[in-house]
Amino acid sequence: RTGGTKPNFFQDCLMEVFDNLEQHIQNPVVLQSILRLMERGTMVLTTNYDNLLEIFGQQQGKPMESLDLKDKDKWARGHVKYGVLHIHGLYTDPCGTVLDPSGYKDVTQDPEVMEVLQNLYGTKSFLFLGCGETLCDQIFQAIFLYTVKNKVDLEHCMLVLNENEDHFLKLQADMLLHRIKVVSYGDCFQQFPEYVQDLTAQICKQRSPGKGHAKSAAGTSCVDCAKRKLGKSGTKRIKQSD
Numbered sequence: 001r002t003g004g005t006k007p008n009f010f011q012d013c014l015m016e017v018f019d020n021l022e023q024h025i026q027n028p029v030v031l032q033s034i035l036r037l038m039e040r041g042t043m044v045l046t047t048n049y050d051n052l053l054e055i056f057g058q059q060q061g062k063p064m065e066s067l068d069l070k071d072k073d074k075w076a077r078g079h080v081k082y083g084v085l086h087i088h089g090l091y092t093d094p095c096g097t098v099l100d101p102s103g104y105k106d107v108t109q110d111p112e113v114m115e116v117l118q119n120l121y122g123t124k125s126f127l128f129l130g131c132g133e134t135l136c137d138q139i140f141q142a143i144f145l146y147t148v149k150n151k152v153d154l155e156h157c158m159l160v161l162n163e164n165e166d167h168f169l170k171l172q173a174d175m176l177l178h179r180i181k182v183v184s185y186g187d188c189f190q191q192f193p194e195y196v197q198d199l200t201a202q203i204c205k206q207r208s209p210g211k212g213h214a215k216s217a218a219g220t221s222c223v224d225c226a227k228r229k230l231g232k233s234g235t236k237r238i239k240q241s242d
Helices: 009-017 028-039 052-059 069-076 101-108 111-123 138-146 165-176 189-206 214-241
Strands: 044-046 065-067 083-086 156-161 180-186
Touching: 028 044, 028 052, 028 189, 065 069, 069 083, 069 111, 101 138, 111 138, 156 165, 156 189, 165 180, 180 189
Parallel strands: 044 083, 065 083, 156 180
Antiparallel strands: none
16 A cells, blocks of 8 residues: 555555656646636546646646545535546646556445546537547446446537548547547647647637537537638648649
């Protein structure tokens, strides 16, 4: 166990890896976009162990708060506007981090946790960012793919990198079975920050907090951004061919 009062190797390793996170902010545009969405009532859930978003938000004067699954009810009710729920735990509390199959089992077989998250998934439109290996994550699969009961007519979206067309098309088909629309932000990561910034602007333009359009704003905005991006790419290709 890692929660003892005496320092231990695992805690030391985590502190060394995550030390001085504020010096490693590489894409402030993405973080600023997420904060803008949080200002309008968007709830944020992450599988990351770090609190980089919270650090950035605090630098912007926002009352950020890192939450774990003990705080699931408070987070789900929207009582913490700038709260970030870490479903795998946070590095500052090594004892609470999910690192192995037994840890995943503790989460996926906790009926309260699953009920809270699945109820949200059935009533809110989710936007998944930065999904790569996350698709293989057992908690992600349990919550968002296989055990959601009474799926309603909601559209969820996932932004992914399109490096390989065949793989991308297969992922689109696979995720569509789970009511998740896969949208490409580009063929290189450098395109990600601008896309997220544009997407955020579209979501904020289409809805206001508490309005009925909240459920469909993310999906519609993803599609709109993808169409504009495709149009720009087509224009560039024409210019290049000239």
